[in-house]
Amino acid sequence: xxxxxxxxxxxxxxxxxxxxxxxxxxxxxxxxxxxxxxxxxxxxxxxxxxxxxxxxxxxxxxxxxxxxxxxxxxxxxxxxxxxxxxxxxxxxxxxxxxxxxxxxxxxxxxxxxxxxxxxxxxxxxxxxxxxxxxxxxxxxxxxxxxxxxxxxxxxxxxxxxxxxxxxxxxxxxxxxxxxxxxxxxxxxxxxxxxxxxxxxxxxxxxxxxxxxxxxxxxxxxxxxxxxxxxxxxxxxxxxxxxxxxxxxxxxxxxxxxxxxxxxxxxxxxxxxxxxxxxxxxxx
Numbered sequence: 001x002x003x004x005x006x007x008x009x010x011x012x013x014x015x016x017x018x019x020x021x022x023x024x025x026x027x028x029x030x031x032x033x034x035x036x037x038x039x040x041x042x043x044x045x046x047x048x049x050x051x052x053x054x055x056x057x058x059x060x061x062x063x064x065x066x067x068x069x070x071x072x073x074x075x076x077x078x079x080x081x082x083x084x085x086x087x088x089x090x091x092x093x094x095x096x097x098x099x100x101x102x103x104x105x106x107x108x109x110x111x112x113x114x115x116x117x118x119x120x121x122x123x124x125x126x127x128x129x130x131x132x133x134x135x136x137x138x139x140x141x142x143x144x145x146x147x148x149x150x151x152x153x154x155x156x157x158x159x160x161x162x163x164x165x166x167x168x169x170x171x172x173x174x175x176x177x178x179x180x181x182x183x184x185x186x187x188x189x190x191x192x193x194x195x196x197x198x199x200x201x202x203x204x205x206x207x208x209x210x211x212x213x214x215x216x217x218x219x220x221x222x223x224x225x226x227x228x229x230x231x232x233x234x235x236x237x238x239x240x241x242x243x244x245x246x247x248x249x250x251x252x253x254x255x256x257x258x259x260x261x262x263x264x265x266x267x268x269x270x271x272x273x274x275x276x277x278x279x280x281x282x283x
Contacts, residue, residue, distance in 0.1 A: 003050040007277045008260055013042055015087065019080045036063050041071040049250050052234020076245050081252040086172040088259045092142060093173055096266045099139035100176060103202075104183045104220055105162060107155040108133045108227040116242030120150025131239050133230070133251070134158035136166055141222035142262060143230070143255045144169060148247045155187040160196055179203055183220045186211070229258050 002009065017038055044058045045068065051058075055065035075081060092098060112119035112131040122130025130151030136144050145165040149158055170176050179201050184193075186207045197204040207213045207220075215221045231237045233254045241247045261282050268280040 003047045004257060005277075005282055007264060007275060007282060008257055009046065010275075012084075012088075012256055012260055013039065013046075016042060016080065016084050019083055019087075020075075021078070036067050036071070038071070041068060044068055045072060046253070049233050049235045049253055052238055052240075054240070072246065072249065076249050081249050081256075085252045085256050085259075086169070088256050088263075089142070089144070089169070090172050092259055092263045095271075096263060098142060098144075098173070100173075100180060102139035102181050102183070102219060103136060103144075103166075104139070104141075104223040105134070105136045105159060105188075106185060106220065106223045106227065107158065107187070108135060108231070109151045110231065110236060111238045112151070112240075113238065114240040114242055116247075117244040118148040118150060118239075118247050119242075120152040122151040125151075131247070132158070133227070133236075134162045135223055135227055135230075136162050137223045137226050139219060139222065140262070141226045141229075142259055143226055146230075146251050146255060148244065148251060156190050156193045159184075159188060159193060163196075163200060163202075181205060183223075185220060186213075226258070230254050233257075 004012075020038060023035070040063050044063055047053070047058050048055065048068070055068045059065040059068060089098070109122055109124055109130050109132050111122075111125065112129045115129050118131050119129040120132075121127045124130075132149045132151045132153060132155075134145075134147040134149060134155065136146075138144055145162050147158055147162050147165060167176070181203045182197065182205065184204060184206045186209045188204075189206050189209045193206070194204065215224065230251075233250075235241075235250045236254055239247060239250075241250065264277065264282055265280045268276065
């Protein structure tokens with residue numbers, strides 16, 4: 001059984017490989033072991049992301065675990081995964097359109113048993129090591145910004161860094177709305193958050209603390225759905241990476257698949273192409 005449906009995997013892999021710079025053989029004798037193809041390594045890394053298995057489990061006689069780690073670090077240094085994520089967001093904005101006038105943010109806590117730079121004592125898991133993702137989405141749930149942090153960091157303290165990263169999307173998406181609406185839950189109902197949002201010119205709709213408000217209010221349910229989508233990836237549901245750069249690498253790859261899946265489902269009724277799936281229900 002493939003880790004990802006072919007209608008998702010093939011276009012993502014082809015675009016990722018197109019972003020890689022051309023590599024020249026500089027060995028003076030030309031007699032070293034041949035380099036493992038990037039396609040093979042990318043396939044194994046997708047399996048690690050989806051299944052959450054270790055590198056040794058994904059390795060075989062064609063590609064070792066050491067090769068997977070080295071190639072991952074090489075791609076992290078090049079920044080191609082983040083470039084691919086921004087490219088996918090830009091394509092979705094051109095073909096379908098991103099509703100950036102309405103934003104939603106929330107945090108999500110998952111397990112991080114190996115500890116590391118983005119791990120901390122989880123307040124919802126008996127103090128075990130956990131990872132928090134500060135998620136910002138547009139009105140339909142497309143992930144725009146995902147900031148990893150230790151699980152014991154409060155949501156409202158991560159919001160400024162999340163919004164700063166959102167402002168950086170202007171280079172890829174063009175001019176952003178001047179005064180967007182931002183939906184937040186009661187975990188953000190603090191005076192510093194209100195002041196910061198007022199300075200940024202953001203119309204905040206924050207649920208007051210102590211009041212029971214349904215999740216449908218303000219459209220906050222879309223970010224919870226996005227957190228559920230990303231938690232379907234085993235590597236994010238139980239993260240064993242210790243370095244922040246590796247965590248961000250897998251988060252960006254997961255966001256790429258989430259965005260492409262949404263793009264295919266929405267484009268299924270608008271466009272026709274040769275590899276169009278038979279049904280918009282992409283599992």
